[in-house]
Amino acid sequence: MSAALSLDTLRSQAAGLNFRNQAFIGGRYVDAADGRTFDCISPVDGRVLTQIARCGKEDVDRAVRAARAAFEDGHWSGLAPAQRKRTMLRFAEAIEAHATELALLETLDMGKPIGDSTRIDVPATVNVIRWYAEAIDKVYDEVAPTAPNVVAMIRREPMGVVAAIVPWNFPMIMAAWKIGPALATGNSLIVKPAEQSSLTAIRLAELALEAGIPEGVFQVVPGFGPEAGEALGRHMDVDAIAFTGSGEVGKLLLRMSGESNMKRVGLECGGKTPHIVLADTHDLDAAATAAAWGIFFNQGEVCNAGSRLLVERSIKDRLLERVVEVGRKMRFGDPLDPQTQMGAIVDQDQLEKVLSYIGIGSEEGAKLLLGGRRARAESGGFYIEPTIFDGVENRMRIAQEEIFGPVLSVLTFEDLDEAVKIGNDTIYGLAAAIWTSDINKAMHASKKLRAGSVWVNCFDGGDITTPFGGYKQSGFGRDKSLHALDKYSELKTIWIELH
Incomplete structure (x- = not known):
């Protein structure tokens, strides 16, 4: 976006935006199964921008089934690293090509200055996706130092179905910190954006599909924490939750993990710096x-x-x-x-x-x-x-x-x-x-x-090269850097004895 654009021009462009407001499941936009919606209210002036699909358990079930099917068919999880890399680079290019639209959506939805959306949020999102794309074919598996008659390989494998529950303060950047490493490692991903700021996540899903990320691999289920968020936290076929938000909700997700399938949970839960x-x-x-x-x-x-x-x-x-x-x-x-x-x-x-x-x-x-x-x-x-x-x-x-x-x-x-x-x-x-x-x-x-x-x-x-995360009740697990790949990978040892 040109720095020369005036307030009047930006208001005019904002008035012409098309607000995507449905869930994105199985490669297409869909209403919530029960038809419910919630108001998307702009903090800029208090007006209702649109009504967004209010997803619940049935919608989460649909998204998880689509994510699992996509993972098992191998069209993403089984791709050669260089192929995933090319697709994710196209995804980054698509985000960059829609920078003005995404920046306006971010500002209208969350209230941050348009200068920050254009100079910080959109470029950082592009950089994160591009960086993890470039990392895909540069992360090596290991061979352990064993006896001469043994070959022990330590391999990284994708976890399967990952749910990312992201906050409202940096909707695109926080989502990208999870989208990048989760997709780079070959997982299928379901994003649950904060109900206060869902618009950019919903739009990113469409751009991902257009870039070539297969149906079911990247999905978005907007809605409220006690509904869509809890359904993901308790789902028996979700393998991992990556969460950024309050400590109160982080503790609930830990409890839900223990009460369901012991899914892996990564938490970033705030601070008092x-x-x-x-x-x-x-x-x-x-x-x-x-x-x-x-x-x-x-x-x-x-x-x-x-x-x-x-x-x-x-x-x-x-x-x-x-x-x-x-x-x-x-x-x-x-x-x-x-x-x-x-x-x-x-x-x-x-x-x-x-x-x-x-x-x-x-x-x-x-x-x-x-x-x-x-x-x-x-x-x-x-x-x-x-x-x-x-x-x-x-x-x-x-x-x-x-x-x-x-x-x-x-x-x-x-x-x-x-x-x-x-x-x-x-x-x-x-x-x-x-x-x-x-x-x-x-x-x-x-x-x-x-x-x-x-x-x-x-x-x-x-x-992006340095990890971000906390001690104590700020949570555990790291976003950013190569260390973030650990949250979305399983380590498998293959021990071969030679005869």
Whole structure:
């Protein structure tokens, strides 16, 4: 999409979109078996975009049967790696060719700024699919170091039918993190998008079929967690669940696995990232900018958002002044405006949840420095100002519970050991960041912080080559990198004795 496109042009293009709103099962769009639908409400202005198929157990059964049949016939699972690679590269090209359409769908459906959808979400989705396509014929099986009369081969094989349950905050990217490795390893895949943001997943299924991915190999069953999600979690013929979302739902999926067929479960369940700034930081302006963007990017609806800013007491006032200034200058407004940097909260429920936590923060004694109110209510959409609390103690709910909104809690510490202790004092362990000019402190902290990713003198660093996932109640299993292939593969040992 050209950067020169105006708000009026984008609104015109959005008005002309064709919203795919059915389930995609067995290579075609179908209504829910019982005909039910649910409203797809845009957080941009509160209007209903379309009615989406509300899938239930019968629809999940249909999708699983189609996925199993596709897996067993071998048209995908039995392809030579080079053939799967070519098809997935065509899939990436198809996504790229429909970049404008997909970016508009993402923004209208979820509320993120169109600039983020075009510069981040669509290109990242293309890159993920392309990267895993290229990896297909570069991952080798193994031969074990056995006695001379034995050949022991260790082979990766696809699991079978995989269900991916993905969140609403990065609908395409989070789906791609599962689509890429699941398809690369030869599985059949069923995606259950979040009911708040189903449109891009539904469209991706059609593009996958057009690219040559066989019928039944990539399917989408939109609907609600207690219906479609639970049906997948309890299904006796689903071999694995890959989930990104809340810890509450992650624990339910673990229980469902144990109560059904012990399907493999991979979980990424959120975080409460400590963003630590030491007094010896060489560039406070860079740290302040990173701290502000670390919580206000994507409206704070980011699992690894830097929601706890931990600052060494001697520099707290200087740093916080800069963070507040960045927050004040953030371009906040219509998500379809190319100049907007911070858009809408995904829906009314999430808006009320975030506002409730802002009220809790004030009741607990934290000092509100910036924002804290609903904004742009006249638009009909769901908007909250960038919000900063000072004087936060780590025992407070706003410091311990995942808010998933643009709310920053500022805490202070006296030395590095205290900072690490506060940073680790949470049920989560997804990510952490530290700013310091002392490499010894950086290495000490990165070893002691109990998190799946630790960023030094930056925030949210990484690319598709590095794994992403957490410790503790942030879940287990990794997305991204070659390590993600482990979630979707079975290891088989073939032991041959020679005579």
